[in-house]
Amino acid sequence: MASGEAGGGPPGLEALKLRASECIEAAAERLGALSREIWAAPELAYEEHGAHRALTRFFGREAPDAPWAVRPHYLLDTAFRAEWAAPAPGREPLRLGFLCEYDALPGLGHACGHNLIAEVGAAAALGLRGALETLREAAPPVQIIVLGTPAEEDGGGKIDLIEAGAFNHLDVVFMAHPSQENAAYLPDVAEHDVTVKYHGKTSHAAAYPWEGVNALDAAVLAYNNLSVLRQQMKPTWRVHGIIKDGGVKPNIIPSHAELVYYLRAPSMKELSTLTKKAEDCFRAAALATGCSVELIGGAHDYYNVLPNRSLAKAYVENGEKQGIEFISDDSVLNGLSGSTDFGNVTFVVPGIHPYFYIGSDALNHTEEYTVAAGSQEAQFYTLRTAKTLAMTALDVIFKPGLLERVREDFKLQLQKEEFLNATREDTPAVA
Numbered sequence: 302m303a304s305g306e307a308g309g310g311p312p313g314l315e316a317l318k319l320r321a322s323e324c325i326e327a328a329a330e331r332l333g334a335l336s337r338e339i340w341a342a343p344e345l346a347y348e349e350h351g352a353h354r355a356l357t358r359f360f361g362r363e364a365p366d367a368p369w370a371v372r373p374h375y376l377l378d379t380a381f382r383a384e385w386a387a388p389a390p391g392r393e394p395l396r397l398g399f400l401c402e403y404d405a406l407p408g409l410g411h412a413c414g415h416n417l418i419a420e421v422g423a424a425a426a427l428g429l430r431g432a433l434e435t436l437r438e439a440a441p442p443v444q445i446i447v448l449g450t451p452a453e454e455d456g457g458g459k460i461d462l463i464e465a466g467a468f469n470h471l472d473v474v475f476m477a478h479p480s481q482e483n484a485a486y487l488p489d490v491a492e493h494d495v496t497v498k499y500h501g502k503t504s505h506a507a508a509y510p511w512e513g514v515n516a517l518d519a520a521v522l523a524y525n526n527l528s529v530l531r532q533q534m535k536p537t538w539r540v541h542g543i544i545k546d547g548g549v550k551p552n553i554i555p556s557h558a559e560l561v562y563y564l565r566a567p568s569m570k571e572l573s574t575l576t577k578k579a580e581d582c583f584r585a586a587a588l589a590t591g592c593s594v595e596l597i598g599g600a601h602d603y604y605n606v607l608p609n610r611s612l613a614k615a616y617v618e619n620g621e622k623q624g625i626e627f628i629s630d631d632s633v634l635n636g637l638s639g640s641t642d643f644g645n646v647t648f649v650v651p652g653i654h655p656y657f658y659i660g661s662d663a664l665n666h667t668e669e670y671t672v673a674a675g676s677q678e679a680q681f682y683t684l685r686t687a688k689t690l691a692m693t694a695l696d697v698i699f700k701p702g703l704l705e706r707v708r709e710d711f712k713l714q715l716q717k718e719e720f721l722n723a724t725r726e727d728t729p730a731v732a
Contacts, residue, residue: 314699317432318619321691324431325424325684332424332687333680335359340416340675343405346452349379352403356419356449357381369447376465377458381449383426387433389442395704397694398446398468398650399426400476400643402453412666413454414479414659414674417683421477421657422447424687429694443698446471450642457601459642463649471650473612473697473707476643477686479674480656481664483620483627485613487656489606490539491572492640493564494599497523497583499592503556513554517547519590520558526582527562538575539565565640568605568718604644607714611706612653612693619692623685625657639665648718651711653693657686 325332339352353373360369360383375382386394401422402415426447433440448467452458462468480487499520504513527540534540542562548555564579566572580596587594617627643654660678663669673679697704 314695317435317695317699318692320435321428321432321695322688325428325688325691328424328427329680329684331359332420332427332684333677335423336416336420336680336683337675339403339419340411343410344403345407346404346455347377347379347458349403349451352416352419353379353381353449353451356401356403356423357383359423360447375449376467377451377461379449379451380458380462380467381447382467383447383449384444385426385430386444387436387440387442388438389440392442394442394444395698396444396446396471397429397697398448398471398474398652399423399429399690400459400474400646401447401449402451402476403449404452404454404458406454406666409666409668410671411674412668412671414665414670414679415453417479417659417674417679418476419449420683421687421690422475424684425475425690425694428688428691432691432695441698453642457599457603457642457645460601460603460645463645468646468650472704473694474646474650474652475690475694476652477655477657477690478641479659479665479679479683481658481662482632482656483625483658484633484656485616485620485627485653486606486608486633487638488567488608488633489638489641489644489654490537490565490567491569491605491644492603493572493576495562495564495576495579495583496545496595496597496599497560497562498595498597499523499558499587499590500595501554501556501558501590501592504554506552506554510554514556514591515554516558516590516592517555519586519592519594520544520547520560522586522589523560523583526585527579530578530582534575535566535571537567538571539563540575540579563640569602572602601642601645603640603642604648605718606641606644606654607647607711607718609647609651609653609707609710609714611703611710612651612697613655615696615700615703616653616655616689616693619696620655620686620689623689625685625689647711648715651707653690655686655690658682 499516501514501516546559661673
């Protein structure tokens with residue numbers, strides 16, 4: 302699908318990138334309004350009805366002469382799908398996906414900037430479409446798919462959509478996440494959530510405590526067991542939890558206690574090892590106190606994000622031309638990030654999940670970041686990132702051999718992960 306640079310062929314690739322950028326700039330006011338609407342009315346996972354309406358309305362009203370085919374409530378109540386295809390009868394299109402997130406955090410609102418993720422996905426798709434429309438009959442067979450993916454913060458909406466077939470036949474997917482820095486890739490790790498419920502027996506805590514079985518004691522022991530385990534945890538493992546329920550009144554022996562823990566590791570193999578160790582800690586606390594215990598896993602495990610070097614290289618090259626300053630490779634390799642259901646996506650289709658600075662040094666999941674995500678200053682950086690994604694998508698379409706390299710990187714990463722999952726064992730650290 303290489304583009305022509307002269308003669309009767311389509312305009313040059315750099316001209317198409319400029320056109321994508323111009324289209325995003327032309328829509329800047331509407332895109333900013335979309336982001337602010339989502340930011341001003343934060344909604345939790347699977348309850349993003351207002352954001353769903355705003356996004357489907359945005360695409361439904363966009364360019365009536367060449368409309369997007371919008372499917373609201375797509376496979377999930379607050380998911381959507383919007384499609385546009387360059388006219389190419391009889392030819393199988395290259396299908397490029399742009400993902401929008403829009404759920405918020407309880408008590409904090411959009412402290413992870415998902416309003417900006419929604420804006421980036423929408424803007425990049427608009428820019429790519431605008432560039433391809435300039436080609437008219439010469440346009441290659443390309444289909445742009447925008448997927449609205451709810452519940453990243455809790456539940457894993459992308460995993461629901463994967464299981465329902467929403468990512469079938471997509472060739473490459475794109476999204477970007479706000480942060481304190483610019484990086485084409487950060488090592489988002491695998492995550493397992495577990496709810497731990499201890500069941501004991503009530504009794505009067507002063508008159509006859511010996512008749513009770515204290516579930517809170519079990520919860521405290523479990524918490525301390527995991528704290529002691531930390532000395533033997535790898536530096537790249539993370540375990541964090543809360544005691545959600547510890548009883549109702551001091552003079553009643555608690556018959557029920559509940560903890561919620563998140564377990565994280567760089568790969569699914571290591572996550573399995575860490576999960577077993579944590580579960581042993583939970584069960585030991587039950588044994589010590591005479592309680593029974595329930596271990597309830599989350600609906601979905603989040604997989605680690607697989608890197609795609611060819612996509613990342615193209616993204617960095619485009620970003621640097623836009624004035625983006627990226628962190629060093631050492632910072633990427635030595636850095637840690639969170640977890641995302643986009644990791645699961647990278648196990649089924651090649652994709653890129655870069656991080657972008659929004660004009661603030663505030664940390665994600667803080668009140669300060671909520672303010673930053675709704676600021677006017679964030680708009681410049683958000684649209685710059687959208688332009689870079691659209692340009693990278695144009696490279697995938699037109700640069701000879703890039704799509705094949707992207708697919709090869711995807712296969713190699715899957716093979717590496719399968720090798721790790723099949724053979725990697727815990728090894729002693731080198732002194």
